[in-house]
Amino acid sequence: METSKSEQSPALSSLYLQDLDEIKRALKRFDANNDGQLSAEELSEVIKTLGSTPSAEEITRMMEEIDTDKDGFVSLDEFAKFCSAGSDNGEGELREAFDMYDINRNGLISSSELHQILTKLGEKCTEQDCVKMITSVDSDGDGFVNFSEFKTMMSQSN
Structure with a gap:
């Protein structure tokens, strides 16, 4: 992501x-x-x-x-x-970023939501690419990225 x-x-x-x-x-x-x-x-x-x-x-x-x-x-x-910016900022900013991806506001980012946002940002990726991205950070194996997984991913990428 x-x-x-x-x-x-x-x-x-x-x-x-x-x-x-x-x-x-x-x-x-x-x-x-x-x-x-x-x-x-x-x-x-x-x-x-x-x-x-x-x-x-x-x-x-x-x-x-x-x-x-x-x-x-x-x-x-x-x-x-x-x-x-943001690598040393608080959880509030991470929550804002997470909320942008969580289009349906259910507390989880799906591959479909990820694909929609990345497409809006001009990234060329397939929904299957997004499934792979989700899988790579989905520590509980539910097929979604929750806020805890998102925080872990962001701390690793920054």
């Missing part, structure tokens, strides 16, 4: 991308004008794709936090830092 985190946005707090290639692909997918960085408008599209409708104020607040060089854009380096 790939995801990342940020305190200010429930939608973006769900990305936990695991390596630079994944981060580059995610940035490129939303970089509409192909300038190698995200504008506030492009960042807003990222959030909308993840199922949230951010206000202009929320986008401004997120840009202020992510855009550390204050040039008005999110560079690859800033996006990478943003996507890797």
